[in-house]
Amino acid sequence: xxxxxxxxxxxxxxxxxxxxxxxxxxxxxxxxxxxxxxxxxxxxxxxxxxxxxxxxxxxxxxxxxxxxxxxxxxxxxxxxxxxxxxxxxxxxxxxxxxxxxxxxxxxxxxxxxxxxxxxxxxxxxxxxxxxxxxxxxxxxxxxxxxxxxxxxxxxxxxxxxxxxxxxxxxxxxxxxxxxxxxxxxxxxxxxxxxxxxxxxxxxxxxxxxxxxxxxxxxxxxxxxxxxxxxxxxxxxxxxxxxxxxxxxxxxxxxxxxxxxxxxxxxxxxxxxxxxxxxxxxxxxxxxxxxxxxxxxxxxxxxxxxxxxxxxxxxxxxxxxxxxxxxxxxxxxxxxxxxxxxxxxxxxxxxxxxxxxxxxxxxxxxxxxxxxxxxxxxxx
Ligand SMILES: [Zn+2]
Numbered sequence: 001x002x003x004x005x006x007x008x009x010x011x012x013x014x015x016x017x018x019x020x021x022x023x024x025x026x027x028x029x030x031x032x033x034x035x036x037x038x039x040x041x042x043x044x045x046x047x048x049x050x051x052x053x054x055x056x057x058x059x060x061x062x063x064x065x066x067x068x069x070x071x072x073x074x075x076x077x078x079x080x081x082x083x084x085x086x087x088x089x090x091x092x093x094x095x096x097x098x099x100x101x102x103x104x105x106x107x108x109x110x111x112x113x114x115x116x117x118x119x120x121x122x123x124x125x126x127x128x129x130x131x132x133x134x135x136x137x138x139x140x141x142x143x144x145x146x147x148x149x150x151x152x153x154x155x156x157x158x159x160x161x162x163x164x165x166x167x168x169x170x171x172x173x174x175x176x177x178x179x180x181x182x183x184x185x186x187x188x189x190x191x192x193x194x195x196x197x198x199x200x201x202x203x204x205x206x207x208x209x210x211x212x213x214x215x216x217x218x219x220x221x222x223x224x225x226x227x228x229x230x231x232x233x234x235x236x237x238x239x240x241x242x243x244x245x246x247x248x249x250x251x252x253x254x255x256x257x258x259x260x261x262x263x264x265x266x267x268x269x270x271x272x273x274x275x276x277x278x279x280x281x282x283x284x285x286x287x288x289x290x291x292x293x294x295x296x297x298x299x300x301x302x303x304x305x306x307x308x309x310x311x312x313x314x315x316x317x318x319x320x321x322x323x324x325x326x327x328x329x330x331x332x333x334x335x336x337x338x339x340x341x342x343x344x345x346x347x348x349x350x351x352x353x354x355x356x357x358x359x360x361x362x363x364x365x366x367x368x369x370x371x372x373x374x375x376x377x378x379x
Contacts, residue, residue, distance in 0.1 A: 017274030025324045028090075032093070033097075033117050035063075051170050057295050057341075058181060070143075078142060091146055095152050101175050104162070109163050145227075153194055154194070181194070197241060199238060213248060236262065239261060242281055246283065289322060323366075
């Protein structure tokens with residue numbers, strides 16, 4: 001797309017929906033709690049085996065967040081304040097567990113087993129305080145967890161690949177190294193198995209409903225409150241799940257403006273979303289309108305200055321009297337596999353927040369939940 005066309009598109013897409021004169025800034029960060037690549041040893045092993053792990057940042061530098069990752073992020077956030085004395089707030093979209101790799105292997109890949117997050121964390125000694133830190137971040141209102149799903153993989157599709165895909169040997173090898181994510185193996189591509197709540201078949205939907213309910217229960221166990229905000233992992237969820245999400249407490253849905261969602265059995269429907277729109281369950285829609293993925297390589301490599309490009313998106317949002325809702329995944333802030341990755345993410349975030357406060361001294365930092373409540377109150 002040409003630059004003018006792209007700028008026009010960004011402006012127009014900010015026009016519909018709820019408006020405010022306040023300059024609200026929200027940072028949503030997906031994938032906290034999800035296992036991706038176990039560690040550096042696993043990464044090297046997967047690479048040598050011929051798994052596709054060098055293609056995008058998620059597959060080469062992203063591991064479980066460590067205590068240190070979280071403490072460094074918290075320190076940075078606490079170094080900034082808005083006009084009301086509030087720190088910038090991350091809204092992490094959290095995953096409640098992971099595949100139980102060992103049990104799946106013992107079943108000879110015939111059966112799927114889920115492992116709740118507190119058990120996964122036992123495998124990561126440097127992450128032993130992660131759940132405490134989630135709660136601490138919540139209490140300090142700098143890191144306010146919401147829900148992204150029970151696990152970040154689609155159970156049926158993942159099992160099908162492990163059992164019968166022609167590249168199954170590769171994904172089994174990744175499983176043995178307690179890792180997920182690679183999109184292919186020695187030139188053989190896998191179907192997308194990271195869209196946990198994105199069904200292939202209609203009869204899969206009741207299972208997804210169960211996963212949502214179990215995810216909600218675990219969330220409450222870990223956090224002491226039910227999740228209020230949800231964004232689907234990787235690919236859109238079917239409409240039926242809105243009622244399951246309502247059951248676990250979700251009142252706000254972060255969605256893309258144009259949502260193409262599955263009806264099952266290869267049929268899709270389309271809906272247009274704008275901020276402040278309500279569905280039949282009184283759940284309010286939130287849209288992301290800015291992106292900050294500074295460690296990104298692969299598909300978004302063309303963006304070289306993420307601070308500048310994100311500032312422009314925030315400017316467009318404020319011009320149309322919209323809150324700026326920034327997407328910034330966990331991958332930018334983790335450093336177990338490569339510390340330079342975390343260094344880069346944090347340095348860029350520092351530059352971004354410094355520039356934001358300079359350019360808009362009246363900016364207000366909020367969590368997604370606070371934004372949702374504000375929309376509801378002012379609507
Ligand atoms: Zn995700």
